[in-house]
Amino acid sequence: MSNILEIKNLCVSFASDGVKERAMAVSGVSLAVPEGKTVGLVGESGCGKSVTSLSVMGLLSDNGRVESGEALFGGQDLLRLSDREMRRIRGNRISMIFQEPMTSLNPVITVGKQVSEALRLHGGMDAKAAKARTIEIFEKVGIPEAERRFKSYPHQLSGGLRQRVMIGMAMVMRPALLIADEPTTALDVSIEAQILRLMRDLQRDTGTSILLITHNLGVVAEMCDEVYVMYAGEVVERANVTTLFDTCAHPYTRGLMASLPRMTPKGQRLYNIRGTVPNLRAMPSGCRFSPRCEFATEMCRGEKPELNDLGGGHLCRCFYPKDDERPLGGIDR
Amino acid sequence: MAKHIAKRILITIPVLLGLVFLVFFMLNVVPGDPVTVMMREHVKEDLIDRMRQSMHLDDPFIVRYFRYIWDMLHGDLGISWKLNRPVTGLIANAFPYTLKLAVASSLFSWIMGIPVGIISAVKKNSLLDHLSMGISLFGVSMPVFWVALILQNTFKNVLPISGADSWQCYILPTIVLGWSSAGRIARLTRSNLLDVLRSDYIRTARSKGLSPLKVINRHALKNALIPVITVMAIQISSLLSGAAITESVFAMPGVGGLAVEAIKKRDMPLLQGTVIFTAVLIIAGNLLADVLYSVIDPRIRVE
Numbered sequence: 001m002s003n004i005l006e007i008k009n010l011c012v013s014f015a016s017d018g019v020k021e022r023a024m025a026v027s028g029v030s031l032a033v034p035e036g037k038t039v040g041l042v043g044e045s046g047c048g049k050s051v052t053s054l055s056v057m058g059l060l061s062d063n064g065r066v067e068s069g070e071a072l073f074g075g076q077d078l079l080r081l082s083d084r085e086m087r088r089i090r091g092n093r094i095s096m097i098f099q100e101p102m103t104s105l106n107p108v109i110t111v112g113k114q115v116s117e118a119l120r121l122h123g124g125m126d127a128k129a130a131k132a133r134t135i136e137i138f139e140k141v142g143i144p145e146a147e148r149r150f151k152s153y154p155h156q157l158s159g160g161l162r163q164r165v166m167i168g169m170a171m172v173m174r175p176a177l178l179i180a181d182e183p184t185t186a187l188d189v190s191i192e193a194q195i196l197r198l199m200r201d202l203q204r205d206t207g208t209s210i211l212l213i214t215h216n217l218g219v220v221a222e223m224c225d226e227v228y229v230m231y232a233g234e235v236v237e238r239a240n241v242t243t244l245f246d247t248c249a250h251p252y253t254r255g256l257m258a259s260l261p262r263m264t265p266k267g268q269r270l271y272n273i274r275g276t277v278p279n280l281r282a283m284p285s286g287c288r289f290s291p292r293c294e295f296a297t298e299m300c301r302g303e304k305p306e307l308n309d310l311g312g313g314h315l316c317r318c319f320y321p322k323d324d325e326r327p328l329g330g331i332d333r
Numbered sequence: 334m335a336k337h338i339a340k341r342i343l344i345t346i347p348v349l350l351g352l353v354f355l356v357f358f359m360l361n362v363v364p365g366d367p368v369t370v371m372m373r374e375h376v377k378e379d380l381i382d383r384m385r386q387s388m389h390l391d392d393p394f395i396v397r398y399f400r401y402i403w404d405m406l407h408g409d410l411g412i413s414w415k416l417n418r419p420v421t422g423l424i425a426n427a428f429p430y431t432l433k434l435a436v437a438s439s440l441f442s443w444i445m446g447i448p449v450g451i452i453s454a455v456k457k458n459s460l461l462d463h464l465s466m467g468i469s470l471f472g473v474s475m476p477v478f479w480v481a482l483i484l485q486n487t488f489k490n491v492l493p494i495s496g497a498d499s500w501q502c503y504i505l506p507t508i509v510l511g512w513s514s515a516g517r518i519a520r521l522t523r524s525n526l527l528d529v530l531r532s533d534y535i536r537t538a539r540s541k542g543l544s545p546l547k548v549i550n551r552h553a554l555k556n557a558l559i560p561v562i563t564v565m566a567i568q569i570s571s572l573l574s575g576a577a578i579t580e581s582v583f584a585m586p587g588v589g590g591l592a593v594e595a596i597k598k599r600d601m602p603l604l605q606g607t608v609i610f611t612a613v614l615i616i617a618g619n620l621l622a623d624v625l626y627s628v629i630d631p632r633i634r635v636e
C-alpha cells in the first residue's frame with residue numbers, strides 16, 4: 001500500500017526574541033500516512049506534534065523555519081513548493097482541523113460563508129452553487145437546520161457544532177489527507193465521541209487519510225491504525241495500534257499507558273511520569289528521555305539511541321526495549 | 334438590535350440632563366456678576382437691580398436650571414452678554430466652518446491613517462513601518478498649537494494661514510487636526526491588525542488556501558477595524574464640537590473659536606451654550622460609535 005504522506009527527517013527550529021541560538025522544536029521526525037488509514041501522533045504537550053503538522057501545511061509562524069527534511073505528497077515535496085503552489089493544495093488536497101473550534105472560526109463571518117469560501121476558491125463555484133453545496137455538507141456533518149445555520153455566526157453555535165463546521169470546512173473538497181490537531185480536546189467527552197464517529201464515517205465515505213494528533217490514548221485506540229509516539233521533538237516509538245497497546249516497548253510509551261485510568265487496578269494511584277519535558281535549548285545528551293526514565297543507565301546518558309526496528313515495523317528508540325520482567329509503569333516516585 | 338439602539342438612546346437622556354446640570358452649576362457659581370460684566374462698574378444700583386430682575390438672576394438656582402432646560406428644548410440657549418445676540422444663532426453661524434473643518438480633517442485622518450496602519454502591519458519592522466509609525470507618533474504627541482505654528486511659519490508664503498474665506502484656508506488646519514487623528518488611527522489599525530493576524534482563525538483561513546491578500550481583506554480587516562471605527566466615530570464628534578485651539582490659531586470663526594472668545598470675555602451664556610453644544614455632540618458621537626459597533630460586530634448584535 002502506498003503512502004499518501006511521507007515525512008522524512010523533518011527538522012524545524014524557532015527563533016525567539018533576545019536569544020541568538022534557534023530552538024529545535026522538531027529534530028529529525030519521519031513518519032508515513034498510508035492511503036485511507038488513520039495515523040495517530042501522540043506525546044506530551046510541547047513535544048512538537050503541532051509544529052510537525054504545521055510544517056507540512058506550510059503554516060509555521062514567521063519565526064519558525066524548516067531546517068531540513070522532506071514531506072512527500074503525491075510525488076511532490078511540500079516543503080519545497082512555492083507559496084502559490086502550496087495554496088492550491090491547502091484546503092483542497094490537504095486540509096486541517098484545529099483544537100479550539102471557538103477561536104479557529106472567524107467571529108465576524110457567518111459559518112456558511114466560511115465553509116463556502118473553500119468551494120469558491122478551489123471548486124470554482126459561484127455563490128449560489130457553493131451555498132447549496134455547503135448546506136449539503138452541513139447536513140452531512142450532522143448540523144441540524146443546516147439551511148438556517150448557514151447564516152449563523154460562530155458564537156451562536158455550541159462547541160460541538162462549531163467543530164462540526166470545522167470538519168465540514170475541512171472535508172468539503174474531499175481532501176486526500178486530513179490533519180486533525182487535537183480535534184476533540186476542547187470538547188466534552190460525549191461530544192468527543194460524536195465527533196470521532198463523524199470523522200470515521202466521513203473517512204469511510206471519502207477514503208481520506210487522517211493524521212490525528214492527540215495526547216489522548218483513548219482516542220488513539222478508538223481511531224487509529226498506526227501510532228507514532230513523540231518525545232521532545234523526536235519519534236520514540238512507532239507501531240500499529242494493537243501492537244502498541246499489547247506490547248509497547250519504549251519506557252516513555254509505557255509510562256503514558258500506565259497513566260491511563262482504565263489500565264490501573266482499582267485503588268492504585270494513577271501513574272505519573274516523573275519530571276518534566278526538557279527545555280528545547282538544553283536537551284539532555286544521550287537519550288532525551290534519560291533524565292525521566294526509570295531504566296536509564298550510564299550508556300543512556302552518554303549515547304543517543306537510534307530508532308530500531310523490533311520486527312514488523314515496530315520501531316523503538318531505546319537501548320532496552322520492552323522487557324516484560326519489568327513492572328509496567330513501575331512505582332510512582 | 335432596534336431595541337438595543339433604542340435603549341442606548343434612552344440612556345443618553347439622563348446623561349444629558351446631568352451634564353447640563355453640571356455645566357450650569359459650574360458656570361453659575363463662578364464669581365463675576367453678569368450685570369457688572371456687561372455694564373462695567375459705573376452704573377447706578379437700581380439699574381443693576383432692574384437688569385438682574387429682567388435676567389431672572391435672583392431666582393433660585395433650581396428654577397433657573399429648569400428654565401434653562403425648557404428654553405434649550407425650544408432651541409433657546411440664552412442671549413450672549415457681550416454680543417447681545419442669541420447664543421443659538423451664534424453657534425449656528427459658527428458651526429458650518431467647524432463642520433467643514435471636521436469633515437475635512439476626519440477624511441484626511443481616515444485616508445491617511447487606515448492604509449498606513451495596514452501597510453505598517455503587513456510590512457512589520459520594515460523601514461516603511463518605522464517611518465510611518467514615527468510620523469504617526471509625532472502627530473499624536475506634539476501639541477496642536479505647536480504643530481499649527483510650525484506649519485503656519487513654513488507655509489506662510491504659499492497658503493493662507495488665517496480666516497476661512499477660501500478652501501485653501503482649510504488646508505493647514507485640516508492637516509494640523511487630521512495629523513494627530515491619523516496618527517492615532519494608524520497606530521491602532523496596525524496594532525489591531527497585528528493581533529488579528531496572529532489569531533487562530535487567520536491560520537484557519539490560510540489553511541483553506543486563501544492568498545495573503547484575501548486573508549487580510551476578507552478575514553483580518555473587519556476584525557481589526559471594528560475598534561478603529563469606534564474611535565473614528567468618537568473623533569468626529571470631538572472634531573465637530575470645535576477644535577478650539579486650532580480654530581483660534583488659524584482665526585477661524587468656528588464653534589471652538591467662539592468658546593475661546595466666550596472664556597476670554599466671561600460671556601457665560603455663550604460659554605454655557607458652546608460647552609453644552611460640544612457635550613451633546615460628544616454624547617452623540619459615542620452613541621453613534623456604539624450603534625456602529627453593534628451593526629458591524631455580530632457578537633454584539635444578538636443581545
Ligand SMILES: Nc1ncnc2c1ncn2[C@@H]1O[C@H](COP(=O)(O)OP(=O)(O)OP(=O)(O)O)[C@@H](O)[C@H]1O
Pocket residue numbers: 014015016025043044045046047048049050051052061063064215280
Ligand atoms: N511560534 C513558535 N515560536 C517559538 N516556539 C514555538 C512556536 N511554536 C511552537 N514552539 C515550540 O515548539 C515546541 C513544540 O510545540 P508544539 O506546538 O508542536 O507542541 P505540541 O506537541 O503540539 O503540544 P500541544 O499538545 O500543547 O499542542 C514547543 O516547545 C514550543 O515551545
Ligand code: SF4
Pocket residue numbers: 250251252287288289290291293294295296297300301305317318319320321
Ligand atoms: S534509552 Fe535508556 S533512558 Fe532512554 S528510554 Fe531507553 S532505557 Fe530509558
Ligand SMILES: [Mg+2]
Pocket residue numbers: 049050051181
Ligand atoms: Mg499542539
